Amino acid sequence: MYTIHGALGSPYSMKMRSLLRYRRITHVWSHGSHMQQLAAEKSLPPVIPVIEYPDVSFRNDSTPVLYDLEERHEERSVVPPDPAQAFIAHLLEDFADEWLTKAMFGYRWLEEVDQVQMSRWLSFDALKGGGLEASQGMAKHFRERQVGRMGIVGCTAENFALIEDSTRRVMQALEDHVVNEHYLFGTRPSLAEISIYGQFSQLGVDPTAQAMMRADYPYTFRWMLHVDDMSGIEGDWDAADSSFKPVVEVLMAEFGRVYVPFLLANEAAAEAGEDTFSIDVEGLPYSQGTFKYQLKCLRELRHRYGKLDADTRAKVDPILAQNNCLEFLQ
Ligand SMILES: N[C@@H](CCC(=O)N[C@@H](CS)C(=O)NCC(=O)O)C(=O)O
Structure with missing residues (x-):
């Protein structure tokens, strides 16, 4: 049995709960109060959730834990078997964890x-x-x-126009999609939906963001409640030769519009030893503190792209190139 030491107000905790529920991995939800202390005791980074494994070892950082669970449990994987779809799903997972979380933080604390x-x-x-x-x-x-x-995490009033526009584009893409189909890579969820859910699980509760979702993206709001518990979903992946759904194209366009410049500016600032960086996306300013963690994310994206074989690249390169997402991976 696994234990999720998490919290209702933590997007990554809700992400992991949704993951374990969908995957039917036996677990308990332990709503904690001293989880950062628990992480410190276990020599882990001070972030939640902390996942306790059946052998009473502890881990955190949701993305590596998600992949570790893929190694340990075969059934009901959230990684599409087609490496091209798996790569795009990974990009969207990372985008949700690292960029959409700006919306979560901004709507909550501005x-x-x-x-x-x-x-x-x-x-x-x-x-x-x-x-x-x-x-x-x-x-x-x-x-x-x-x-x-x-200011450090980039959720300032000055930055919020871009964060909000970007969030609304993501929600609109889902609003158009979920009334036809619930998932992005088939009739079963991938890590991308689960990671998006983590952030939406908060936007759907916090007053201002909830009001926005209910008013402007009502089906995305309702979809979020479905993704919370997909333990009953029995679906299939799209065939390996099928093209990416329009929603994936729109989400990748958003990735290229905001997240690529963000990652590159963070990398350039880190290399130059600067404490902050700024970008401008279609006239909207954005600046924040330089982060090592997002450098790690960028390296991971490049590493994964580097491992793709020629056939897979032939499939992902067009969607990447059309959306300003190819060059930064090379
Ligand atoms: N990359 C980590 C991020 C986890 C994270 O940032 N958790 C937040 C709460 S949702 C946290 O613990 N923040 C530390 C703090 O608030 O001091 C993951 O995917 O699990």
């Missing part, structure tokens, strides 16, 4: 209404009782801490 509601609820979740005074006291500190980090 506006007063969201700051108040979510700091209170997240504190309530952690304390599970103990009285209003304790949880609202904790909320105040938590809110100050998170709001203080906005």
Whole structure:
């Protein structure tokens, strides 16, 4: 049995819960309050969720854990068997984890209404009782801490026009798609949908973002609730020779529009030893602190592209090239 030490207010915790539910990997959901401490005790990076394995070892960082579970459990994989589809699914997974999370953080911590509601609820979740005074006291500190980090993670009011436009394009792409089909690479979910779900699981709860989703992307909102528990889904992958669905094309266009310049600017800043970087996407500015973790993501994308054989490249190169996504991988 696995244990997810996670939280309702953590997109990566919800991602892992959705994954384990779909994969029918026996697990319990342990809604914790000292998970960063748990991570530290186990010499892991201080991020949640922390996954406890049946052998009582502990891991975190959702993407490597997701792939590790692929090695350990064969049934109900979330990686398409066709390497071209698997590669594109990986790109979209990374995009959701690293870019869409800006929307999650920004919607949660930019506006007063969201700051108040979510700091209170997240504190309530952690304390599970103990009285209003304790949880609202904790909320105040938590809110100050998170709001203080906005600049480092790039979720500032100046950056938010781009983050919001980008999020809306992603939601519109799904809105158009999910009324016809629920998944991106077949009639079963891949790691891409599960990772998108992780971020949407928060946008669908936080006041401002939830109102936006309900008003403008109602079927995407409802879809998000389905992806939460896909344990009953029995589907097939698209045939290896089928072309990518239009929704995948639109999501890759967004990847090329915002995430490629983001990754490249972060890399250039890291190489130059600069603490911050800026990009401009179609006239909208964006800047944040330089991050080592996203350098690792970029290396991983290049490494995966480097391993593709000639037939697979022939299949992925056109969709990458059309969307400004080929050069940065080479
Ligand atoms: N790349 C990690 C990211 C996990 C992550 O950032 N978790 C957040 C909560 S959802 C966290 O623990 N942040 C640390 C903090 O708030 O100090 C993953 O995929 O699991």
